[in-house]
Amino acid sequence: MSPHRRVRAGSLGVSLAILMLVASALVATASAAGRGATTVRGTQSAAGTCRDGGYAMTGSLTGCWWVLTFESTSDPDKSHYRATGEELFEGCLGDVCGTFSTTYSFTAKTDGPWADGAPEIHGRCHHPVTGGTGGFAGVSGELSFRDIVDVSPPYYPYWGNLRLGGSVEGATLAAARTLSDGGTADAC
DSSP, rough: OHHHHHHHHHHHHHHHHHHHHHHHHHHHHHHHHHTTTTEEEEEEEEETTSSSOEEEEEESSSEEEEEEEEEOOTTSSSEEEEEEEEEEEEEEEEEEEEEEEEEEEEEEESSGGGGTEEEEEEEEEEEEEEEEEETTTTOOEEEEEEEEOOSOBBBEEEEEEEOOOOOOOHHHHHHHHHHTTOOOOOOO
């Protein structure tokens, strides 16, 4: 085989490999969309911005968020803090409204022993979704939050993916996806 034909054969192999990679990415994206996966992001405001001490949610999710349980798993003499618990969201994603529950794992670093009330330096939490009601019946997914605590009042950017359980009309999902791209909506 001449060197010229080897180059063509090599180029064809690389081209086919790239084509297969692009095709598999498109199939994965279409598959996720078919399951109702919606990327969400926005901001959670400080405690007390919703009724009963809840946290107001803006961005893709609009409504209120409450901490139901908070159990520390840390040594009170340390400046590294860990906690777990359960939370509840009541509100909307686009025009899908209802409630969903999460468990969470929270970690933070404080400026001294946390039990002495030392201020938080940074923190984050991870929230697997455990179930829902209303428009969120059958929902699954997970959310992550980051604590912005060097300002007053603090706030908490969030991001994640939710898969809606029921049959969701195209307009509803399109509205939710528009919100996840940075739009806003009024609370339900």
